[in-house]
Amino acid sequence: MTTEEIKYLPKDYKSDQYVRWCPGCGDHAVLNCLHKAMAEIGVAPSNMAVISGIGCSSRLPYYMNTYGFHTIHGRGAAIATGVKTARPDLSVWLITGDGDCLAIGGNHFIHAVRRNVDLNIILFNNKIYGLTKGQYSPTTDRGFVTKSSPFGTVEDPFIPAELALGARGNFFARAIDVDLKNTTDILEASARHKGCSVTEVLVNCVIFNDGIHKAITDKAVRAERTVMLRHGEKMLFGANQEKGIVLEGLKLKAVTIGEEGYTLDDILVHDAHEKDNTLHMMLAMMSGDMPLALGVIRDVEAPVYDECVHAQIEEVQAKSKVKNLNDLLMSGEVWEIK
Amino acid sequence: MTEQTKVTTLDKVVIRFSGDSGDGMQLTGTIFSNLSAVFGNEISTFPDYPAEVRAPQGTLSGVSGFQVHLGSRKIFTPGDKADVLVAMNPAALKVNVKNIKPNAIVLIDTDSFEKSDLEKALYTTDDPFKELGLNDVQVVAAPISTMVKDGLAGFGLDNKSALRCKNMFALGLVCWLFERPLEEAMHMLQNKFAKKPAIAQANIKALTDGYNYGHNIHASVSTYRIESQVMAPGFYTDVNGNKATSLGLIAAAEKSGLQLFLGSYPITPATDILHELSKRKDLGVITVQAEDEIAGICTSIGASFAGCLAATTTSGPGLALKSEAIGLAVIAELPLVIVDVQRGGPSTGLPTKSEQTDLLQALYGRNGESPVVVIAASTPTDCFDAAYWASKIAVEHMTPVILLTDAFIANGSSAWKLPNLAEYPAIVPPLATQYDGDKPWKPYRRNKETMVRYWAVPGMEGFAHRLGGLEKDFDTSAISTDPKNHQKMVEARQTKIDKIADFVPELEVIGDQDAELLIVGWGGTYGHLYEAMETMHEQGKKVAFAHFQFINPLPRNTAEVLGRFKKVVVAEQNKGQFANYLRGKIAGFNPYRFNRVKGQPFVVARLVEEFTKILEA
Structure with a gap:
């Protein structure tokens, strides 16, 4: 290769539009991470398509200097599926929120994941409807008081990871808005994955749900309350990486190295590439006394829908004598009147 | 005896094949219509099948029919009432009482008219013909099941497989009745069962036996001859509306140089288009069977x-x-073709039946001021041209186009002279590279004459842009909530659609230009309305006919044409949606109306009756 590759910078992906999210909104940070991740990946802005549905986060395409399409509520996954299936050569991103993706758009989301369309889905989860000013969403915790649940909700939330893996997802990652470095790395990993990737980013809604993730993301507690999973590395956490995850029987357990007879050797090594998703599911579902799993939890190769669609077309075309409409018409039951 | 057989020459005849949905009536009808088309007849066919996949055998709800209209001159409809009915069981006879002429020939399998069969079809006496008041029909009663079993005795088939050939025996009889040589039918059976030669042979034997049976036994009914007519030279095929629609889309893709993409969710009676296009990987067609209707359009x-x-x-x-x-x-402002194969509604309604009740939904069924182009196909073969036009307008004018067909033309078929794509107008996508405005390109900067914006496709360097459902500024294309700008954009989108009238053909009047009465129709009723006009001409009445294919925008000369006639009747299969639409567009227009919403095609005789009343009023 003699052609010099163009090196893109984060600013090349930034549009000239004034960003209209509330000051302090977690979406600003994710946007910055995305610009950086895109520059790392290095696909030309004109070969990227950023699709979104409706909601605060779905405004994001306007802040990108790529091709973009801000569509209708919940349908982003279906529209992005169309873009990618039509044009596998494009890098296609889907920006969505907990309401857009998991309530009105739930059906399109699970099917995009099931088909394994090569989309990079970023799910902004603030556990609230922000744009409609504060109703509970499908990820709001049971009993939570909002404008539409003044006495607390009486329903259980979705855990996005459980839904994504239940839909046979092959890539799932979790990130937090306040950790720019890791979020950038995770978004880059999601883009490098061939097939549908789902990255849930826990974001703060400063107006309607301020501090919702604070108990996990706050700097003071983050090291204790989260574990950053990295493929091939031990599942360690804690301020001094003195804690880890072990498997006991059929359950995961958080232990302290050197206590109760646990040594470093007992700590699980993360295998994101394992086809069987059992352990991935258990890790993704950790809550309560367990640290919340962050990072790339699952990253497995599988046949990619859009590639398969085009491969099938090429295969049939290679064998068929029908090259145009006229060939097709003449290949059927035809008679001639002279 | 055979020498006494009378041969009657007719210019038109209607044959209805009817039986249990498992009796193979659709195949029988299709083969018969195809071999008639090859013979040089004009044909029009229509299948009439139940919504259930397999209703209980022998019951009224399980009856499946296929009607063929043959003629030596132009045939536009599958015909009103049948001259010949093939009824494979008593249920088929009962269901079709209203669909046959008083003196029709009725061909039955006596083996299926036993007491238990009559009970299943809810007869209360043991004489079905008398019970149904069919006193003047000519019955050809043949023990078809017995003869088929006997005839196939040496074929090593089990009872059930042998009886599956009953329909071919019946077809043989019909071929005898209409003096159709069997060679073509044999050829079709060999193709159909190419991978099962034993089954092909059994079917051919049953076909031949049926023909010979008719020839040897029946001197009492007349046989019919339909002379072949002179058709324009060229290659022909038999095509139904759904297939023609698929081919029209393929043609437009080829002509425009764009890849064809279909996002769709199975729904009766439109699913065959998805089937057809899914087969066309050889032509690079991408099909996505989506998770629901919304995803169908959204992927597109x-x-x-x-x-x-x-x-x-x-x-x-x-x-x-x-x-x-x-x-x-x-x-x-993206190009998109939305095909709506109309069926009976509301809600699930009558999924396999035909109506024109989606017109207002197509025109207005959206929030906001949301104009789209609406086109309606008039015949099965016209679906090709209509789909081509819909695609051409969508691409060249950057707009969604709704193409209305209906269950009747989608499933009905007729002989079709293969089109020559070279004769079709070019389709030129207005790519952003063609933009030559004074200011730099922006996604919503328009061609001043057509008001069409320019299309930038991902991958085109220097044209990256953001579209969306939020209103945009007329000039900068950025999000805008400015009141004046919104008004301007609403007008721009409307004007863009209105200007398409400059690109569509004018409305034509056929028949007597100086008539007092003008028949007006749109979409799939063309054939019936045309035949009604023809019948009235034969009766010495003066009448004219104008049929709409372009509904939004209307052809430029619409008001002028409609104003030229003293009386106008708008005939449609709904409660007057098109008539009301026209009234909204043309000041003072107050037409007569003929509205039927039965899920069934118009009956030509009824149309003639009504139009004559209006004419003489």
Whole structure:
């Protein structure tokens, strides 16, 4: 290769539009991470398509200097599926929120994941409807008081990871808005994955749900309350990486190295590439006394829908004598009147 | 005896094949119509099948029919009432009482007219003909089941497989009745069962036995001859509306150089378009069977954004689900073809039957001021041209186009002279590279004459842009909530659609230009209305006919044409949707109306009766 590759910078992906999210909104940070991740990946802005549905986060395409399409509520996954299936050569991103993706758009989301369309889905989860000013969403915790649940909700939330893996997802990652470095790395990993990737980013809604993730993301507690999973590395956490995850029987357990007879050797090594998703599911579902799993939890190769669609077309075309409409018409039951 | 057989020459005849949905009546009818077409007859066919996949055998709800209209001159409809009915069981006879002429020939399998068969079809006496008041029909009663079993004794087939050939025996009899040589039918059976030669042979034996039976036994009914007519030289095939629609989309893709993309969700009676296009990987067609109707259109909108000729296919309930997404395509100004194969409604309604009740939904069924182009196909073969036009307008004018067909023309078929694509007008996508305005390109900067914006497709360097459902500024294309700008954009989108009238053919009047009465129709009723006019001409009455294919925008000369006649009757299969639409467009227009919403095609005789009353009023 003699052609010099163009090196893109984060600013090349930034549009000239004034960003209209509330000051302090977690979406600003994710946007910055995305610009950086895109520059790392290095696909030309004109070969990227950023699709979104409706909601605060779905405004994001306007802040990108790529091709973009801000569509209708919940349908982003279906529209992005169309873009990618039509044009596998494009890098296609889907920006969505907990309401857009998991309530009105739930059906399109699970099917995009099931088909394994090569989309990079970023799910902004603030556990609230922000744009409609504060109703509970499908990820709001049971009993939570909002404008539409003044006495607390009486329903259980979705855990996005459980839904994504239940839909046979092959890539799932979790990130937090306040950790720019890791979020950038995770978004880059999601883009490098061939097939549908789902990255849930826990974001703060400063107006309607301020501090919702604070108990996990706050700097003071983050090291204790989260574990950053990295493929091939031990599942360690804690301020001094003195804690880890072990498997006991059929359950995961958080232990302290050197206590109760646990040594470093007992700590699980993360295998994101394992086809069987059992352990991935258990890790993704950790809550309560367990640290919340962050990072790339699952990253497995599988046949990619859009590639398969085009491969099938090429295969049939290679064998068929029908090259145009006229060939097709003449290949059927035809008679001639002279 | 055989020498006494009378041969009657007719210019038109209607044959209805009817039996249990498992009796193979659709195949029988298709073979018969095809061999008649090869013979040089004009044909028009229509299948009439139950919504259930397999209702209990022998019951009224399980009856499946296939009607063929043959003629030596132009045939536009499958005909009103049948001259010949093949009734494989008593249920088929009962269901079709209203569909046959008083003196029709009725061919029955006596083996299926036993007491238990009559009970299943809810007869209360043991004489079905008398019970149904069929006193003047000519019955050809043959023990078909017995003869088929006997005839296939040496074929090593089990009883059930042998009896499956009953329909071919019946076909043989009909071929005898209409003096159709069997060679072509044999050829078709060999093709159909190419991988099962034993089954092919058994079917051919039953076919031949049926023909010989007719020839040897029946001197008492007349046989019919339909002379072949002189058709324009060229290659022909038999095509139904859904297939023609598929081919029209393929043609438009080829002509425009765009890849064809279909996002669709199965729905009766539109699904065959999805089937047809799914087979066309050889022509590079991408099909996505989506998770629902909304995803059907949304994947297509995505594909359109990505630069394809995108289409979605559906029927009324599906169109309702797609409404919001159509609005997105309107405001994003992306090309999109939405095919609505209309069926009986509301709700699930009559899924296999035909109506024209989606017109207002197509025109107005969206939030906001959301104009789209609406085109209606008039015959099975016209679906090709209509789909081509729909695609051409969608691409060249950057707009969604709704193409209305209906269950009747979608499933009905007729002989079709293969089109020569070279004779079709070019389709030129207005790519952003063609933009030559004074200011730099922006996604919503328009061609001043057509008001069409320019299409930038991902991958085109220097044209990256953001579209969306939010209103945009007329000049800068950025999001705008400015009141004046919104008014301007609403007008711009409307004007863009209105100007398409400059590109569509004018409305034509056929028949007597100086008539007092003008018949007006749109879409799939063309054949019936045309035949009604023809019949009235034969009766010495003066009448004219104008049929609409372009509904929004209307042809430029619409008001002038409609104003030229003293009386106008708008005939449609709904409660007057098109008549009301025309009234909204043309000041003082107050037509007579003929409205039927039965899920069934018009009956020509009824049309003639009504139009004559109006004429003489």
